Amino acid sequence: MELSATAYVILGMVAREPQSGYEIKALVDKTTRFFWAASYGQIYPELRRLAEAGLVRGIDASRGERKRTVYEITADGRAALEKWLREPPRTYELREEGLLKLFFAGALPPEEAVATLRAMRDHRLGVAEELSAIEAKALIKDLRGDPFPLMVLRGGIEFNEWFADWCGRMERQLLDPVRERRSS
Amino acid sequence: MELSATAYVILGMVAREPQSGYEIKALVDKTTRFFWAASYGQIYPELRRLAEAGLVRGIDASRGERKRTVYEITADGRAALEKWLREPPRTYELREEGLLKLFFAGALPPEEAVATLRAMRDHRLGVAEELSAIEAKALIKDLRGDPFPLMVLRGGIEFNEWFADWCGRMERQLLDPVRERRSS
DNA sequence: ACAGGCATGTAAATAGTTACATGATTCG
């Protein structure tokens, strides 16, 4: 059975401990959203499909009158998750709209093309800062023995900083034709 | 009027010179596909919509019996493209399935988690090589005065190399607990 | 009382992929 990457996000989240749909969404927004987001419109229908396929099991966890269902992973679900984790990644595409704009920046006058790079740089620095704020909070709690979430978060920070730096270098290259001639 | 990013890809491609749908697809596959891909199922319907909106104009360019339409950008189309190019980027998400697997790698025994990083590294080195092959070809022809396509391509190569290096560093960190303790 | 967070869900729209169908032309 073919599962979407979003299905594996859900499976991975409930594999740690049982979660409600609402909690999964909150977790995704705090953790994987910078490289894989998910909306309620995906999470709830997907939870139902996973339950029908026997990969998760819904458990009533109502609090008083407020109805609530948490989902736990089944043995089959864990097997499916581990199988997926063992397959090599094959992502080719990054989906970076900034690079798209830069690719076509020749359609603008040169000063404005430089502004594109500057905007990309500012944006990436902003994201790096946002992620750093999350890191600070993440360090305080909830990392009993699993180094990977923090590793990925730090990778995200480093990536955004690297990208911002690249934008800065490209900006200088555009503004300094001598250096450009030398390096090409 | 709101246009999708894919619509701007098409607009940007025909802004250089008039292209048929088939040529646009071939161009995208040679250039933007590592950060923004497009399929025939998007390109042909989108060309029709853009023509209806007056942003491109179809011109019959049949060769003998073989029907063929090339699209050229209109003044309105150029204005829409430039307006979009001037807006700051806002991409937050990267969609990297490898990072997703790494995030959940704690569900596997430690040796296999290391294998995830190794697979990511190999994959990124492979993509860097593919892009380098394209770069070699791109250098030969077709870059009259527009530095941006090559800049973006080189950025893609650098990114994949940076990412591969990061994977290598993370792998060593996992294999060397002393260093890990020091850095956290 | 009311704001804010908890909780579940759906409808509609948009976006994007895959697979197929059709047929011409070119090159070996």
Place this chain on the structure above:
DNA sequence: CGAATCATGTAACTATTTACATGCCTGT
């Protein structure tokens, strides 16, 4: 002749976002 490439397109499916509807519970 057959394969590859040129060329256009659609149907069906899958993925994803956005906006909305509903209602409970907690703290001020």
